[in-house]
Amino acid sequence: MKKCVKIVIAVVAALFVACLLGLIITGAKIGWGPFSSLYNWDSEVDPIAEKYDAEERQGEIIFYGASNFRLWTEMENDLSEYKVQNHAFGGSTDKLLVKYADKLLYPYNPKIVFFQTGSNDYVSLSGTDEEKVKACMEYKAQMFDEFHRRLPDAKFVVMSGLLLPGRSEYTEITQMINDELEKYCSIKDYMYFVNAEDMTYKDGEYRTDLFIKDGIHLNHAGQLKWRDEYIRPILDRVIGENGIEDVLR
Numbered sequence: 001m002k003k004c005v006k007i008v009i010a011v012v013a014a015l016f017v018a019c020l021l022g023l024i025i026t027g028a029k030i031g032w033g034p035f036s037s038l039y040n041w042d043s044e045v046d047p048i049a050e051k052y053d054a055e056e057r058q059g060e061i062i063f064y065g066a067s068n069f070r071l072w073t074e075m076e077n078d079l080s081e082y083k084v085q086n087h088a089f090g091g092s093t094d095k096l097l098v099k100y101a102d103k104l105l106y107p108y109n110p111k112i113v114f115f116q117t118g119s120n121d122y123v124s125l126s127g128t129d130e131e132k133v134k135a136c137m138e139y140k141a142q143m144f145d146e147f148h149r150r151l152p153d154a155k156f157v158v159m160s161g162l163l164l165p166g167r168s169e170y171t172e173i174t175q176m177i178n179d180e181l182e183k184y185c186s187i188k189d190y191m192y193f194v195n196a197e198d199m200t201y202k203d204g205e206y207r208t209d210l211f212i213k214d215g216i217h218l219n220h221a222g223q224l225k226w227r228d229e230y231i232r233p234i235l236d237r238v239i240g241e242n243g244i245e246d247v248l249r
Helices: 001-031 033-037 043-049 094-100 127-148 165-186 220-242
Strands: 063-066 084-087 112-117 155-159 191-194
Touching: 063 094, 094 127, 112 220, 127 155, 127 165, 155 165, 155 220, 191 220
Parallel strands: 063 084, 063 112, 112 155, 155 191
Antiparallel strands: none
């Protein structure tokens, strides 16, 4: 009997270790969760800088943010009437956007920058939702101030955090941060805020049909809806109000 117990314990322990190693390896590979610090971000960032030649692609529109931009692989085709560049990388946080701005943002002198930063910024924070919102907004304010200092002529478009069926536990805090972001953008003459909350969540129901199976990342239908109802209208507004037609093809 004791031998059987020992075997069971050994098997359970082996499975636990295997699962833990799997989480560590996955986290290190994709920059996810508590193991994201192990990820080699340069391996994802460097190909972006190689794809877009900074000397040739000056003064265009850059999409800078996390995976819902990064996974929009048809972005340049879907927005073909504009000179757009997709500089997003999966798992990115505000701190990483600041870290890699010297490589992915400043050298291009963009006329317009779209920002999409979501729950990656607060899923690992501790404290109450109010404390998390305060910490996130303090850093976002520093980030945008620094970006504006380095790119004084650029217009910034901040997309609201998407409300995700796969991260429904963060819906309320995402809405709180969206509210604060909208207030912040309203006092900056170089910033625009786009509230797309209703696109994926309305009257207590999520639009799961707009997402891939994980409920976190938009499928192509979701990307096109994002484009048609939110991104194109604000792009046309920013271009018209500021006379920057040279970002059009």
